[in-house]
Structure formats: structure tokens, C-alpha cells
Amino acid sequence: MQKEKEVKIRKLLGEVVSVSMNKTIVARVTTMKLHKKFKKKYQTSKKFHIHDEKSEAKVGDEISFAECRPLSKTKRWRLFEIIKKA
Numbered sequence: 383m384q385k386e387k388e389v390k391i392r393k394l395l396g397e398v399v400s401v402s403m404n405k406t407i408v409a410r411v412t413t414m415k416l417h418k419k420f421k422k423k424y425q426t427s428k429k430f431h432i433h434d435e436k437s438e439a440k441v442g443d444e445i446s447f448a449e450c451r452p453l454s455k456t457k458r459w460r461l462f463e464i465i466k467k468a
Contacts, residue, residue: 392449393462398439399429406457407434409445431456442468 396409412427431454432447439445444466447459 395446398443407432407439432459434461
């Protein structure tokens with residue numbers, strides 16, 4: 383009897399920054415970090431290219447997206463759901 387490998391899919395929350403490409407949106411994910419020496423909190427952000435098949439997301443929407451297979455050179459994420467409309 384073989385054990386099936388359980389795959390954990392990464393999901394992130396972010397805000398849509400750009401919808402200028404066809405079936406692709408760009409979202410920004412901001413996180414809070416703590417400086418090791420000075421113990422001060424600061425914000426960092428990273429942008430992700432996300433596949434949006436129906437082009438339903440608009441700029442300012444809060445979305446959740448999940449990891450998937452590579453769809454192009456920069457797209458490795460797909461739109462999971464729109465949490466809050468802008």
C-alpha cells in the first residue's frame with residue numbers, strides 16, 4: 383500500500399495594482415517584519431503576476447490567489463477569489 387503525497391498549496395492575500403495585461407493582473411502583498419537589532423516593525427511589499435481567466439478583478443480589489451504550475455515566464459499564480467471589491 384502506497385502513501386499518497388499530500389501537496390500543500392500556498393495561498394496569499396493581496397491588493398490588485400494593475401489590470402493592463404490580457405488575462406493577467408498584478409497584485410501587491412504587504413507584510414510586516416521586525417528589525418533584528420532595533421526591534422522596530424517595518425512594511426515590505428512584493429508584486430505577483432496572477433492569471434485571471436475571466437478578467438473580473440479591478441484595480442483596488444482585495445483578492446486571494448494560489449500557487450499553480452508555470453503559465454508563462456512570470457506567471458505562477460492563479461486567482462482564487464475576490465474578497466472585497468474596490
